[in-house]
Amino acid sequence: MKRYNFDNTNLPKVNPNEDLETISNNFFRPLFAIEKFEIRSETARDKGIDFHIELKKEQPDGAAVYTNFRFAVQLKATESIEANTNGSFSIQIYSSNINYLLNNGMPAFYVFYHAPTKSFYYENVNSFFAELQKKDVEWNKQEKHSLRFSKLLDAAAIAAIYNETFDNGILLRQLNQFLKFPVAEDKADGVIIDSNNEVYSVAENIAYIDQFGPDLINGHHFNFIIEIEQRSHPRAEVPPRFNLICGIAYFQRGNLYKAMELLKLAQQKLESFEPEIQAMLNYTLLNAKFLLGIINKQDFDDEISRINENQNSGSFFAIERAYKDLSSNRVKPEIGIKNFYKAIRSIVKKDGQNAHMRITAYAKILDAEVPLLFHDLELNFTYIIRYTKQPQESKAYREFLDIEKAYLKRMDLLTDFALKNKYFLGVSNLASAKIEWNYKKIFHKHLLSHWNDRSFDLSTPLYKEDLDSLTEGCEKLDKILYTYEMLEHHENMVSCLNTKYEIQHFIGKNDEAILVRNKIANIIESNDFVGLKTRQNELINGRTAHERFIEAYTLKINEIQDLIAKIGIEVPKDIPDDIYEREERNPDWTITTFFEFNFPDYSLINSKT
Incomplete structure (x- = not known):
């Protein structure tokens, strides 16, 4: 029999990238148990989403139902990218793709497949967006951004994604009943969801923070304040105390860029606050700038000195003012510490019903005594x-x-x-x-x-x-x-x-x-x-x-x-x-x-x- 001569000169060439895509897809699907997930590939005119994955929910009788609660996945794969020094992998993501996934209205995730180790990593798009927003509110003007993958997509991560998506679905379902078509005489008003998924108007929420914000700050309920602020959109102009309270909450939680944004808005209405509140606002804003490296230590100290010079700045700054006088070495230490004691005694007497201030003042005394006692020992x-x-x-x-x-x-x-x-x-x-x-x-x-x-x-x-x-x-x-x-x-x-x-x-x-x-x-x-x-x-x-x-x-x-x-x-x-x-x-x-x-x-x- 004559052997057939195979002609490969005029056939489509194999694309290695397409092979890798197929391989990553094939390895990706088995990660999600069919009892809980229905994976649907996005094949028609894909603009940045590879999969929509729907949750299944087991019923008391053992049967499972489709929930229509879904999350989106954009899958990236590589064979050549090397790990960073901390073990993470960096991928460039287009701003347009980030916006596209954010517009999806459901949880969305970037998933990265590292072919050499057959490992999957993931990142929540909302978390990535929050980091970008924290670094630069105008991040959208940049074409690409580097996303570092460090979290393994393992069984625990998939369980967390399931729970997040399910909770999000329940929340959206409850929220839908509050949405209505506006009529001519309606004024647009937002909605807010608390930790119990209850829905309130933005106007009510702003009024709540304006009225009860100081008590929430005193009680260190910073997360609660932030949660309310994040869901108080859209909003027009708000009372300056709302911005102040929210700015302090963000500062206490380490989100310094957001804190500065809100505190600057409050500072525009500085004259509306009492002198003590003005001092606290300016101090917090200066502290944020110093921590971020926007101002150096000398500039920070100089500005704080100016705040301290204001005799109406309140007890906290009076304590700092007395401590600075002691540290200045303008008088002998034995005289300076007696003057410091006298100043603290006067502050405590004036503001005697403030337990936290008393604790702060006495702690400052203990702090001031340490260098004196050890210097004497030496x-x-x-x-x-x-x-x-x-x-x-x-x-x-x-x-x-x-x-x-x-x-x-x-x-x-x-x-x-x-x-x-x-x-x-x-x-x-x-x-x-x-x-x-x-x-x-x-x-x-x-x-x-x-x-x-x-x-x-x-x-x-x-x-x-x-x-x-x-x-x-x-x-x-x-x-x-x-x-x-x-x-x-x-x-x-x-x-x-x-x-x-x-x-x-x-x-x-x-x-x-x-x-x-x-x-x-x-x-x-x-x-x-x-x-x-x-x-x-x-x-x-x-x-x-x-x-x-x-x-x-x-x-x-x-x-x-x-x-x-x-x-x-x-x-x-x-x-x-x-x-x-x-x-x-x-x-x-x-x-x-x-x-x-x-x-x-x-x-x-x-x-x-």
């Missing part, structure tokens, strides 16, 4: 550090321990008062401050006990009880960090992690410290906290609290020793070991009497912010 040790063999038995250190006992007792009383008033942010701040105090006490004690001629002996290991105490402190900081995360106070999260990093660096847990450093960087990056990068860079470049102490104290002591040698004073070498313990001068302390905290019956106090 100064008192300069008289004995070259000679004493038992520095922890010295009069200076024994008195410091008594001072510490009184200091921490006041801190515990204030923490208890904050807890009774349900001021959980204040409780977390005080708990973090207590751990930071312990870290500073231990590194001062350890280093000052191991001075060797002209430097600290950094090779000496910590006492086990001190190491255990600092390790326990790191564990407590993790719990505090969780509280900050629940409260969505991202700035406080960074501060908390800074303390943890310093402790781990001091006790030599370098691997753990690197993990904490990376976590700090991620929070700063994800929240665009450009203004906090300076402090992070300081920490990783030799500017932790213990490193700064080692540098400054070593320089100070050696300057003293050099001066003694220069003027020809000789210190005998045969002095008995205990002579300085027996003849030690009385230590000097800047604070001889602590400010006494006064706590009225917390049940009689109305807590305000």
